[in-house]
Amino acid sequence: MIQRGSSLIDGAFVVCTAFDAADFTAVLCGGSAATFYAPEAYMSADDDFVLTVELPRREISAIMAPLGFRESGRIYVHDAVVWTVDFPRGPLAIGRDIVTTWATERRGAEILHVISPTDSVRDRFMHYFAWNDYSGLTQAVAVARAQRERVDLDAFRAWAETELRETPAYESRRVEAFFKALHEA
Amino acid sequence: MTRPDALFGSRLRERILKLLVLVEPAYPRQIAALLGEHLVSVQNAVTALGDLGVVASRLVGRTRLVELDPRWYAAAELRAFLERLAEGDSEIRELAAAVRQRPRRPGKPI
Structure with a gap:
């Protein structure tokens, strides 16, 4: 659950777990993955997820809405936190390399897929x-x-x-x- | 024959991409002026292409510069394809030829 004080990484676990429960894989990437791996050195302002299958916006919103997120232009915002969530278009790639494997972290019942x-x-x-x-x-x-x-x-x-x-x-x-x-x- | 613009979703997107492969970086107002299009239409097309990851824009001072995004996974292939398409578009090549990208020494008469 997202609440006041929830961190960017708390949110990443919540969002990824929600997509996992809906049988979709959302992989944390971009600056938010850097924050996950080096929180002392860098703080991103948004969670970037690439979905391994392309979903219509309305399906993404249907998964995000119960978490308290609403669409605001291209991104998703939540009243309790200042950071946002974005779903850049796939495929998950770094330069010419299409990324097909990633790390999977667990925190209690929550799950987070994140680029290595x-x-x-x-x-x-x-x-x-x-x-x-x-x-x-x-x-x-x-x-x-x-x-x-x-x-x-x-x-x-x-x-x-x-x-x-x-x-x-x-x-x-x-x-x-x-x-x-x-x-x- | 398949028209190239069908591949990019609109004729404007196709023209912007072909122009960018010849003239980059460019700024939206410059693109609009060269192509004879409304600025808002160009801005919307650039945003759509940015959402696809195909082009990137960045602020330099107060100017937003637009270019093909070299980080995109198929950037090299897209560039080669657009260069080929631009070869067959004399209008775009003439428009690009009118753009001066090289530096001009301060004080030199235009």
Whole structure:
């Protein structure tokens, strides 16, 4: 149940559990996944869920309404909390990679599907890769530091090299900047 | 023959995408002026394309710049497809050719 003081991550568990109960899979991604993995370093303002099957808006609303959420433009808002919920269009992908596996966390009877720590690093880094967005770099580094044991840096580098080959606008110095920042910790 | 605009949902979306592959980033008012469309129509089309993940827009100062989103999972393939479509659209190519993207030295006469 969402109530005053419920955190972004509390809400993520509630929403994901509701979709799970309706036999749909909603995967937490974007900045909210980074907040899940590195709450001390980064606080997102909304829960981003990608659904593994595309649902009409009215079906999403039918699942969200009993939780107290109502549609406000593209997003869902709740009177008790300031954070919002968004359902970006799928497929779940990071750069050219379509993501088909994710982590599943449990908290009592609640469930949360969330992109893996490695994918969260890749997802945040994409903003730096594509737009030179320095905040994306800092978030990627924060997740990699907070989840040091779970992030596969070799996989990250291999993926980055593939993206560099496929997207000429990307620059390899940004990959090196990530590793430099990570090792400066 | 299948018209390309059927693939993108509207002729305006098709023209915006073909223009962007030649001229990016661009801002909505510029796109509207080039295409001879209403600004609101362009803004709505850009929003719809953004919801699909195909284009991204970001604020630079007070200007919203629109471009094909390189983070989209099929961005490279879409870009190649749009470049091919633009090759067959002389009007779009002429419009794009009129846009100066390179820097101009301050004080230099226009």
